[in-house]
Amino acid sequence: MQHTIVMTGASRGIGRVAAEDILRRSPDTHLLVVARGASGARLATQLGAAGGTVTYVEADLGSLGSVRVAADEIGDRLERGDLPPLRGFVGNAGMQYTNALTQGPEGFESTFTVNVLANHLFVRLLQERFTAPARIVATASDTHFGDFRHNMGMVPGPAWKSPDVLARTGAFPRPDSAAAGRTAYATSKLAVIHLVHEYARRLPAGIDAVAYNPGFVPGTGLTRNAGPLARFATRRILPVMTLTPFATSRAAAGRYLADIVLGTTEAPTGSYVDRDRTARSSEESYDERREGELWEAVERLTLACAARKGSAEVTR
Numbered sequence: 583m584q585h586t587i588v589m590t591g592a593s594r595g596i597g598r599v600a601a602e603d604i605l606r607r608s609p610d611t612h613l614l615v616v617a618r619g620a621s622g623a624r625l626a627t628q629l630g631a632a633g634g635t636v637t638y639v640e641a642d643l644g645s646l647g648s649v650r651v652a653a654d655e656i657g658d659r660l661e662r663g664d665l666p667p668l669r670g671f672v673g674n675a676g677m678q679y680t681n682a683l684t685q686g687p688e689g690f691e692s693t694f695t696v697n698v699l700a701n702h703l704f705v706r707l708l709q710e711r712f713t714a715p716a717r718i719v720a721t722a723s724d725t726h727f728g729d730f731r732h733n734m735g736m737v738p739g740p741a742w743k744s745p746d747v748l749a750r751t752g753a754f755p756r757p758d759s760a761a762a763g764r765t766a767y768a769t770s771k772l773a774v775i776h777l778v779h780e781y782a783r784r785l786p787a788g789i790d791a792v793a794y795n796p797g798f799v800p801g802t803g804l805t806r807n808a809g810p811l812a813r814f815a816t817r818r819i820l821p822v823m824t825l826t827p828f829a830t831s832r833a834a835a836g837r838y839l840a841d842i843v844l845g846t847t848e849a850p851t852g853s854y855v856d857r858d859r860t861a862r863s864s865e866e867s868y869d870e871r872r873e874g875e876l877w878e879a880v881e882r883l884t885l886a887c888a889a890r891k892g893s894a895e896v897t898r
Contacts, residue, residue, distance in 0.1 A: 583610060584666035587843065588656060588708070590616045590643060590701075591675030591721070593625050596796055599836020600674070600843065605634035608844055612666050616641050616652060616675075616704075637665075643675055643700040644686040646884060653707035660711050667713035672843055673701035673720040676771075682762035683751045690883065691751045693763070697770035699749070702777060703884045705785075714788025719842050720778055722793040722854070723771035725764075727864045733768075733798075740769040742872070745879030748773070775854060775863050776873040777880070782852030784877070790851035794842050796835035797857050830857060 587604065591597035592615045604611055612635045617625050622638035630636040641652035659665045677696040684692040690699060701720055724732040728739020738761055747753050748769060754762040774793060781791035830838075838858045841847040849855050854863040 584612060585610060585669035585713070586612045586614055586660070586665045586667065587670035587672065588614045588616065588668065588704070589672040589674060590704075591673075592629070593617055593621060596721075596799055596832055596835040596839055597672075597674040599832055600672070600839035601629055602632070603837055603840035604843055605629060605632065605636065607840065609634060611635070612637070614639060614656065614665065616643070618642050643696045644677075644692050646686070646688050646690075646695065646699060646703055649700045649703045650707065653704050656708060657711050668708065668711045669713060669716045670843055671704060671708060671712075671716075671718045672839070673704065673718070673774075674839065675700070676721060676723075676767075678767040679763040680760045682754050682757040682766045685751050690749045691753065691766065693766040693770050694749050694773070697767070698773045698777070699880060699884055701774070702880045705781065706881075706884070709785065709789070712789050714786075716789045717843065717845070718778075718781060718785075718789065718791040719839070720774050720791070720793050721839070722774045722778075722795045722863070723768070724795055724797055725768035726772040726775060726867060728768065728866075737768055738765045740772040740866070741765050742769060742772065742866070745773075745876045745883075749879070749883055772864070772867060773876060775867045776869070776876050778854075779852050779868070779870075780873050780877045785851075790849075792842055792849045792851070793854045793863065794839055795854065795856045795863075796838065797830040799830050799832055799835045 589601060592601040601613060605613055615622060615625055615636065615638045617638055617640065619640060622640050626636045626638040639652045639655050642648040660668055675696060677693055679693055682691060686692050686695045705718055725737045726740055741754055743753055751757065754765045756762055778791045778793040785791060841858065842849055842855055847855060847858060849860055853860045
């Protein structure tokens, strides 16, 4: 039966590989990619060239207002029957900045906006549009562990604070530094896992939520805002690590993501998939009190942007 999967972060890296794999393996999928500006039309054409149905909607994930407009458009297209039933949302887009001072039009820190708030707003505005069985997949990161085994000292561990603090610029020491930007990234990925746990508790039966960790994947666009030396190392030197157990190639990471989206990898709602199998995330990530506080905060922070059509009520 034809169905729709909405996907962010499909233009490059593991998302591009996963999108191509999904279309190849699931011909009944109508893939709707979320992309910025004119790149959406180009991406849809490129992905659809090998067969399959691909359309797009424009959105700047750094702007919650833009996300709201995109989600409303998707909802309208589903209601009119222009799209087949919605069975999946893949929040794969991620951003890492060289500081913790960048902010979007709503005044929220940009890492937290793209990696946490934008996904949450999409999920909540599309929630009533899902047709069960449906699956939400959010891309997490090894960096949320905060130890050498998982990040090899390249990224500081998360530094959790009140969600209202994390959502604003300057949440970490030396906020103008690359270290602060990386800390913001690791902390945002911990928040992603917290929210997946909350989705599992709060979303209606039949809508599963899964966190996916691709591992360390050199050569993606994640460091595109870094300095020239870091970008060179990421593209030219670190890819050699994919020949070792310490890194994952883009091809493998994309295939693992497609496996989760298509249900090939067994993953009950609320689970954490480490590459190709379900595993435990960090001990810190299992904190129900913190997860509840995060839920309340992101609901409040995104409420104004969801006001046009309202955000569905969900209770424990």
